[in-house]
Amino acid sequence: MSRRRQIYEGKAKILYEGPEPGTIIQYFKDDATAFNAAKKGTINGKGVINNRISEHVFTRLSHIGIPTHFIRRLNMREQLVRQCEIIPLEVVVRNVAAGSIAKKLGLEEGEALPHTLIEYYLKSDELNDPMVAEEHIACFNWASHEEMHDIAAMAIRINDFMSGMFAAIDIRLVDFKLEFGRIYDGDFSRVILADEISPDNCRLWDFNTGEKLDKDRFRRDMGGEEEAYQEVARRLGLLQGDDN
Amino acid sequence: MSRRRQIYEGKAKILYEGPEPGTIIQYFKDDATAFNAAKKGTINGKGVINNRISEHVFTRLSHIGIPTHFIRRLNMREQLVRQCEIIPLEVVVRNVAAGSIAKKLGLEEGEALPHTLIEYYLKSDELNDPMVAEEHIACFNWASHEEMHDIAAMAIRINDFMSGMFAAIDIRLVDFKLEFGRIYDGDFSRVILADEISPDNCRLWDFNTGEKLDKDRFRRDMGGEEEAYQEVARRLGLLQGDDN
Numbered sequence: 001m002s003r004r005r006q007i008y009e010g011k012a013k014i015l016y017e018g019p020e021p022g023t024i025i026q027y028f029k030d031d032a033t034a035f036n037a038a039k040k041g042t043i044n045g046k047g048v049i050n051n052r053i054s055e056h057v058f059t060r061l062s063h064i065g066i067p068t069h070f071i072r073r074l075n076m077r078e079q080l081v082r083q084c085e086i087i088p089l090e091v092v093v094r095n096v097a098a099g100s101i102a103k104k105l106g107l108e109e110g111e112a113l114p115h116t117l118i119e120y121y122l123k124s125d126e127l128n129d130p131m132v133a134e135e136h137i138a139c140f141n142w143a144s145h146e147e148m149h150d151i152a153a154m155a156i157r158i159n160d161f162m163s164g165m166f167a168a169i170d171i172r173l174v175d176f177k178l179e180f181g182r183i184y185d186g187d188f189s190r191v192i193l194a195d196e197i198s199p200d201n202c203r204l205w206d207f208n209t210g211e212k213l214d215k216d217r218f219r220r221d222m223g224g225e226e227e228a229y230q231e232v233a234r235r236l237g238l239l240q241g242d243d244n
Numbered sequence: 245m246s247r248r249r250q251i252y253e254g255k256a257k258i259l260y261e262g263p264e265p266g267t268i269i270q271y272f273k274d275d276a277t278a279f280n281a282a283k284k285g286t287i288n289g290k291g292v293i294n295n296r297i298s299e300h301v302f303t304r305l306s307h308i309g310i311p312t313h314f315i316r317r318l319n320m321r322e323q324l325v326r327q328c329e330i331i332p333l334e335v336v337v338r339n340v341a342a343g344s345i346a347k348k349l350g351l352e353e354g355e356a357l358p359h360t361l362i363e364y365y366l367k368s369d370e371l372n373d374p375m376v377a378e379e380h381i382a383c384f385n386w387a388s389h390e391e392m393h394d395i396a397a398m399a400i401r402i403n404d405f406m407s408g409m410f411a412a413i414d415i416r417l418v419d420f421k422l423e424f425g426r427i428y429d430g431d432f433s434r435v436i437l438a439d440e441i442s443p444d445n446c447r448l449w450d451f452n453t454g455e456k457l458d459k460d461r462f463r464r465d466m467g468g469e470e471e472a473y474q475e476v477a478r479r480l481g482l483l484q485g486d487d488n
């Protein structure tokens with residue numbers, strides 16, 4: 001454990017060098033941040049739950065043919081993943097108006113959007129993750145046209161699959177954030193889904209009560225975040241101690 | 245004059261009903277605003293100059309086949325235009341980083357962009373003209389896919405033409421804002437260039453000295469805005485008192 005080289009410490013995870021070249025270990029912390037780390041705190045047990053939820057979702061996504069970085073979960077807080085070159089975009093998929101878009105466009109929070117909406121934000125803490133359009137992405141070459149095509153196509157499939165998965169357990173998938181990365185194979189590269197999918201980067205509302213089961217509880221000082229994350233894991237069938 | 249019905253009073257212009265159905269009169273005021281009207285002032289003679297510059301540019305653009313709302317200038321401060329249904333987007337074309345994009349993406353003001361960049365902002369004073377992407381435009385149906393295609397194609401041609409026109413008089417076209425509108429012909433509609441093109445909505449820098457010849461002088465309290473607007477008109481050959 002102690003001999004592993006740390007590659008990066010982020011807001012919610014630490015990356016370590018993996019056992020083989022081209023692999024890394026994602027360690028899930030309990031640290032929680034919001035508003036570009038202006039607000040900081042801890043959600044007890046979050047790392048354990050997010051590790052488990054992200055494993056579950058990435059595994060299910062790979063079954064429908066979405067290429068992902070996930071290799072296997074190693075222990076309570078760690079998973080082995082393929083190292084990739086992260087594309088510096090946060091890809092946000094929205095089904096329902098909430099958070100920044102409600103404010104920005106004057107929409108009612110909870111209003112269904114006329115269509116599913118994909119947004120791109122530049123992943124830059126210094127610049128406060130500004131929203132960008134495909135024109136900026138092309139202009140600054142943050143991703144190629146082909147990569148953007150693949151990303152949008154994957155984002156839509158992921159949204160459909162996850163909407164179904166959560167609907168089955170009475171959860172409304174309001175919106176979520178994805179990160180993608182490049183892996184190289186000789187002169188070629190392809191795009192895979194990276195990072196994590198968890199209540200840290202999804203908005204998940206109980207279908208019947210509207211109760212928030214995600215990081216908005218922390219962002220908005222609502223309390224009950226530990227229980228909310230556990231409830232998502234429980235409904236996904238991940239709290240029985242069995243291995244999936 | 246006094247019997248005409250006023251249709252709208254905006255920040256820089258007043259619209260009156262035109263002499264025939266489907267026409268309106270744009271009256272150019274000397275009022276200047278910035279930062280969504282948080283800053284207000286007057287630039288003496290601006291209305292006269294912008295009316296003349298906009299006439300000049302729209303006329304030249306129609307010669308290269310850009311459809312515009314411009315019919316004819318009526319007098320010092322007024323021009324007759326075709327009434328259209330304004331598409332609620334501010335279309336910004338940028339060649340060089342300046343203003344909001346420099347701040348937002350951490351670029352040096354004056355840095356040439358890798359490529360010409362088109363941006364879209366929702367025209368909404370209440371929402372402070374938020375930047376939007378084609379995904380939002382499609383989602384909320386602010387413009388159709390075909391209209392966006394036509395708008396982007398026209399914006400690029402307008403940029404090329406205006407870059408040349410200003411280069412010829414030693415002015416660098418840094419960026420500018422356009423508005424487009426729909427005119428209906430039975431069941432069909434097409435997109436035409438509307439509003440105005442003037443130092444109010446272009447960034448124009450002297451090629452040799454870098455001197456700003458546009459509304460940034462007002463936004464940034466630099467003084468000399470009247471002289472700057474006049475200088476642009478003078479270089480365009482519009483101050484000789486002749487009619488083009």
Ligand SMILES: Nc1ncnc2c1ncn2[C@@H]1O[C@H](COP(=O)(O)OP(=O)(O)O)[C@@H](O)[C@H]1O
Binds near residue numbers: 008009011083085181
């Ligand atoms: N497969 C991967 N290869 C390389 N980097 C990754 C991979 N998956 C995720 N990352 C990056 O690892 C970091 C995860 O840590 P996190 O705490 O989420 O960081 P941040 O504060 O930057 O969001 C992120 O910067 C993410 O982009």
Ligand SMILES: Nc1ncnc2c1ncn2[C@@H]1O[C@H](COP(=O)(O)OP(=O)(O)O)[C@@H](O)[C@H]1O
Binds near residue numbers: 252328439
């Ligand atoms: N051909 C046209 N038909 C209808 N409206 C137009 C036309 N050209 C411009 N407009 C609109 O007229 C108004 C011009 O006045 P302005 O002072 O620029 O207003 P604003 O404060 O809204 O920018 C703008 O709202 C613009 O969208």
Ligand SMILES: [Mg+2]
Binds near residue numbers: 010011012
């Ligand atoms: Mg992260």
Ligand SMILES: [Mg+2]
Binds near residue numbers: 254255256
């Ligand atoms: Mg205007």
